Amino acid sequence: MKQKIVLAGATGFIGRWIIEKFQDDFDIIALSRKKVKSNPNTNIEWRTVDMYSMSSTEKALEGADIAIYLVHSMQPSTRLNQGTFEDTDLLLADNFSRAAEKNKLKQIIYLGGILPKDKYQISNHLLSRFEVEKTLGSRVTPLTAIRAGIIIGPGGSSFKIVTNLVKNLPVMGCPKWTKSKNQPIDVFDVLSLFQQCMGNSATYNKNIEIGGKEVMTYMDLLQMTSKTMDKRRWIFSIPFFTVGLSKWWVSIFGGANINFVSPLVESLKHQMTPSDQYSDLYKIEYTPIKTSIARALNHQPPPLPSFHQMRAEKNAVRSVQRIYNPKKHNAQWVAKYYPIWLSKRFAGLINPKFDGSFLRFYLLGIMLLELRLIEDRSTPNRQLFYITGGVLTKRKDLGWLEFRSILKNEYVIAAIHEYVPKLPWTIYRFTQAKLHLYVMKKFERALQRFN
Template sequence: MTQTVLVTGATGFVGKRLVPALVEEGHQVRAMTRKPDAYDGPGEPVHGDVHDAGSLADALSGVDVAIYLVHSLDDDDFERVDAEAARSFGLAAAAAGARQIVYLGGLGKDGEDLSPHLRSRRQVERLLGESGVPVTVLRAAIVVGAGGISWEMTRELVKNLPAMVVPKWAETRTQPISIHDVVRYLVGVVGREEAMGRVFEVGGPDQLSYLQMLQEAAEVMLGRRVPILKAPVLTPRLSSYWISLVTSVDVTTGRNLIDSMGTEVIQTDFAIRDLVPGEPLTYAESVRRALAEG
């Protein structure tokens, strides 16, 4: 069934892939951006900024489904900033009569000692739905694709360093997922009654430590593994400075990401595969596609 869909962050890592996929599916898509005059992608560009509540009413007017893809990891006070934006967006979506909000959150078990990053993602889930619009949450770990912060950090580490020193958290397991599968799942839950008000975990088929991810990426990129030494003490702050030296990831974003890497994030619920069938891509194939995209 055709829906009128608003995509926030339409020019971002996920949004710029999601908008054309929704258009191809037959939906009427509004691409929300702070600079609609500069937008040259598919869909209808509309002005809106989740950090400016007054800009949201026009963008959301007549929308059936609003897809929320915004987070502020590059801000030292990202928990407060993201909470305020989510609360405002949920209120505006309810006032506009939206039937569903779809949110891409972070994988990780509830009740654990979550990092500030993952704790913020949970708070955003709750605040988006506080005004009564049913929220569909897709919780993902590392999303692999050209332009994604986590993938670009991995790619640049492998490319720039002949050998690496990694901290203990590099042995923590996670479940990477291709950007292609994330987009497929997001499209698959739009307008679906059975998805409303539910949380779904999404992941690829491989459960890997960050160390294994670096080695698999090196094998695809270089045809060989790279020497890696595990350091017993390397704090998130020190790690973030090191990351910023050898990659294009800034210190604040790096630290906020690394703070989450000590928490195991593994998919334990696979209900999404019943709702949106199809086998997700392996990590190695996700890496090959990311490299092919640039």
């Protein structure tokens, strides 16, 4: 009987190749935010999931044996997204870890980034990948973490930037980071490692770093790509290229969104060469990088099914705020303390009232917000409230607020999802939205001072 894999991030570069490579050996459940319209490949079961929703994620993982996690949140999903991609990734990984535990999955396999081994402070992008890794492995489901640098193959977004730079710039004055060493690896070599890790208990709770056999700089990769594309390019280094300028340079000439490019560029200062600590756990016949480049240039990624357009609320808001929690209070304690602190902070001007089921916030007798505690979905480490009313709320059937403990109570995340404000959008953005961020920052400081 085939094992059943659930694939989060199925529509991305690696996800598409996993489906193509493993569909004959495993039953695959592919996850997507959008509902499938037409699926010519009937071997694949597509499930619609909102990974910000715990209940949706739990349902999506039902019946699976192994989960593969390829999710990164560097693109916003609502009209206003208050929060960094690092905090959002942390929340999504925590949802997935909890859902895997509830469904009694045998293993999670996660593809992250190589941890740098140089003198530089780790970039936010790579630190986020490491935090996601720790979060996915923080519960009973065994985690196999695969850490890789740049992966080359048809459809790869990072290598697409390289090819666009070569296409668009006959003369390339490159930033200093293009001299950083890395070991690019072919997508099929990465897939080989995935296959060897699936259900392999020897890889449980291990972090396996992987790279190709050839050590090179990013400038070497640009030059090698230009030769393969048969384009003569003058490529040289400019030492005074700032990181900020680098981001715009890569975004404009590499043809990629600045939100996607920015964290990547910050990571490229690092020497991305892998450790061989667990190299005895797998065997790979490594593909020469020239072959990888030629294949990436001349082949297309596997096709996807067609999807329905998402019908999203136009003015939905998401706010994900990480709160440092030095006293290690659980989410239940934080949720109870928040309205008490709010009342004291604003000297009774804002008057919260909680009757055990509903938490209501009043200003001069006017109910601003009404939240309903969802007891059967709440635990000491996660408190869930539905947004059900108040003069500041347009939709009373959509949004929710949650407090959750992360990484053994080191942090608490306070998150608002799919909230639709009643105020006109421009007024909301510069009043209520700004006030919310201000309040969360003050609340974090209060938690740090609390005895």
